[in-house]
Amino acid sequence: MELHDEIRIPATRDVVYAAxxxxxxxxxxxxxxxxxxxxxxxxxxAKVVLKIGPVKAKFAGNVLxxxxxxxxxxxxxxxxxxxxxxxxxxxxxxxxxxxxxxTVLRYTAKADIGGKIAQLGSRLVTSTAxxxxxxxxxxxxxxxxxxxxxxxx
Numbered sequence: 001m002e003l004h005d006e007i008r009i010p011a012t013r014d015v016v017y018a019a020x021x022x023x024x025x026x027x028x029x030x031x032x033x034x035x036x037x038x039x040x041x042x043x044x045x046a047k048v049v050l051k052i053g054p055v056k057a058k059f060a061g062n063v064l065x066x067x068x069x070x071x072x073x074x075x076x077x078x079x080x081x082x083x084x085x086x087x088x089x090x091x092x093x094x095x096x097x098x099x100x101x102x103t104v105l106r107y108t109a110k111a112d113i114g115g116k117i118a119q120l121g122s123r124l125v126t127s128t129a130x131x132x133x134x135x136x137x138x139x140x141x142x143x144x145x146x147x148x149x150x151x152x153x
Contacts, residue, residue: 004106009141017074030048050128078090078091084116092108
């Protein structure tokens with residue numbers, strides 16, 4: 001499955017890029033995130049609890065970041081295991097376009113799943129993935145808006 005979207009964030013590109021690499025911001029924005037730790041400049045480890053249809057699973061996995069084109073673009077790839085529920089792996093390409101004091105964040109994400117989760121059907125999994133992506137980026141935009149308001153005060 002592949003997801004595309006874009007959001008406008010009330011912060012400069014450098015501020016948005018830094019926030020996307022901040023473990024505390026990511027933990028606040030990732031749905032079901034219980035823990036996220038930085039292993040190196042390009043690797044994160046996370047524990048996330050997700051419910052997809054009737055299946056609830058705790059995923060543990062690693063995310064590798066490729067900041068070679070930062071702060072204009074970066075990509076990430078990861079995979080996690082949910083035990084008996086199955087596995088998920090995927091990645092995203094993110095583009096940050098500066099427009100004055102705002103940033104347009106465009107992303108294309110791809111995911112592959114297996115195990116019990118894959119048996120739920122592609123419509124349910126795709127709609128859940130879209131919902132989770134929307135929740136993440138809505139929360140991220142809210143955090144960035146709150147930070148912009150705090151720094152203006």
